[in-house]
Amino acid sequence: MSSTPTDFNVxxxxxxxxxxxxxxxYRQVNAFFPELPYRVNRTVxxxxxxxxxxxQARILGWDSWSTDLDxxxxxxxxxxxxxxxxxxxxxxxxxxxxxxGKIVLCEKPLAITVADARRMAEAARxxxxxxxxxxxxxxxxxxxxxxxxxxxxxxxxxxxxxxxxLQDWLLDDACPHLWRMSAEACGSGAHGDLNAHLxxxxxxxxxxxxxxxxxxxxxxxxxxxxxxxxxxxxxxxxDAFLFLARLSNGALASFxxxxxxxxxxxxxxxxxxxxxxxxxxxxxxxxxxxFFSTDGELRSQGFRTIMCMHGAAHAxxxxxxxxxxxxxxxxxxxxxxxxxxxxLHQGTPYRPDFADxxxxxxxxxxxxxxxxxxxxxxxxxxQSFHGPxxxxxxxxxxxxxxxx
Numbered sequence: 001m002s003s004t005p006t007d008f009n010v011x012x013x014x015x016x017x018x019x020x021x022x023x024x025x026y027r028q029v030n031a032f033f034p035e036l037p038y039r040v041n042r043t044v045x046x047x048x049x050x051x052x053x054x055x056q057a058r059i060l061g062w063d064s065w066s067t068d069l070d071x072x073x074x075x076x077x078x079x080x081x082x083x084x085x086x087x088x089x090x091x092x093x094x095x096x097x098x099x100x101g102k103i104v105l106c107e108k109p110l111a112i113t114v115a116d117a118r119r120m121a122e123a124a125r126x127x128x129x130x131x132x133x134x135x136x137x138x139x140x141x142x143x144x145x146x147x148x149x150x151x152x153x154x155x156x157x158x159x160x161x162x163x164x165x166l167q168d169w170l171l172d173d174a175c176p177h178l179w180r181m182s183a184e185a186c187g188s189g190a191h192g193d194l195n196a197h198l199x200x201x202x203x204x205x206x207x208x209x210x211x212x213x214x215x216x217x218x219x220x221x222x223x224x225x226x227x228x229x230x231x232x233x234x235x236x237x238x239d240a241f242l243f244l245a246r247l248s249n250g251a252l253a254s255f256x257x258x259x260x261x262x263x264x265x266x267x268x269x270x271x272x273x274x275x276x277x278x279x280x281x282x283x284x285x286x287x288x289x290x291f292f293s294t295d296g297e298l299r300s301q302g303f304r305t306i307m308c309m310h311g312a313a314h315a316x317x318x319x320x321x322x323x324x325x326x327x328x329x330x331x332x333x334x335x336x337x338x339x340x341x342x343x344l345h346q347g348t349p350y351r352p353d354f355a356d357x358x359x360x361x362x363x364x365x366x367x368x369x370x371x372x373x374x375x376x377x378x379x380x381x382x383q384s385f386h387g388p389x390x391x392x393x394x395x396x397x398x399x400x401x402x403x404x
Contacts, residue, residue: 110357155274
């Protein structure tokens with residue numbers, strides 16, 4: 001890699017929760033991955049409210065701010081656009097950015113419909129530009145180890161997946177009506193917000209696709225007060241969503257997402273059972289992996305806990321602290337960004353990309369259809385949405401423009 005890093009200039013659209021998380025990754029990535037060939041610059045923060053945008057840019061460390069996305073997209077010095085806005089705006093912003101020749105990184109779920117997700121992936125393919133969808137949980141060292149163990153055959157043939165993602169912030173009916181409670185803004189509730197992660201993690205860990213699903217959903221509190229205190233807003237998305245699935249190899253799977261599970265703040269747990277062993281990963285103990293193997297004497301078999309923070313043995317661990325000194329939620333974004341930049345430089349595919357976002361959206365939408373019809377629904381599978389290798393993109397960054 002070059003000893004003189006090339007500038008990689010980012011425009012971030014949106015400065016909420018995810019905007020903060022991504023801003024931190026852009027700030028940290030060169031410090032913890034100094035071998036990267038790019039110097040990441042927080043160039044411009046894009047938003048709609050000029051009265052707060054300047055202060056948000058200052059707090060999050062962005063060099064400038066703008067309320068004019070079109071003007072930002074015309075700038076030849078902007079190499080990448082990161083989309084962290086409400087779900088219903090992802091497609092418009094991402095497609096516009098791709099057509100302007102910009103690399104696009106986008107929050108999940110990729111869109112609110114399969115049709116929009118496919119349009120986004122097709123735009124990336126036509127532009128011959130790399131994409132990233134921020135399924136950051138893949139980049140926890142323990143999750144990476146779990147995927148490696150499964151790929152190495154340590155679990156044998158996969159028979160079961162069971163996954164839950166539980167929160168409780170909607171338990172109290174005093175919580176006001178927010179955009180995450182509107183189908184127009186986000187498509188679905190806990191389903192698109194939380195099950196999207198479980199779907200992606202299942203595909204990542206097992207390498208399997210979803211064949212068919214059967215689902216049910218409910219909304220516990222159908223109306224909530226508006227944030228300004230005037231009137232009530234209708235909640236037309238799910239508070240909780242459960243579904244069963246049959247995977248492509250015949251394995252059975254179950255998924256549960258809720259934002260009304262008392263005491264659960266961010267309980268994200270997945271278990272995979274095979275013919276030779278099992279793994280369990282719980283985000284609340286994100287640096288640990290539970291592993292069971294049928295190998296060895298029966299009298300000494302049992303689940304064992306692996307601390308996945310050995311710098312010489314576990315992905316990402318060697319970039320941070322001495323062995324056993326744990327990392328946290330924010331580092332999963334940094335790890336994802338580092339992998340993306342390395343892939344960009346090498347001209348190799350990065351996963352998860354927009355095609356993976358399409359695959360997750362196809363499962364999400366099929367489950368919604370099942371909950372509506374109370375029938376099993378087959379999951380469609382798009383073809384050819386992973387774009388071509390994009391070696392030209394790295395050269396274009398060096399030339400201060402992504403236009404190909």
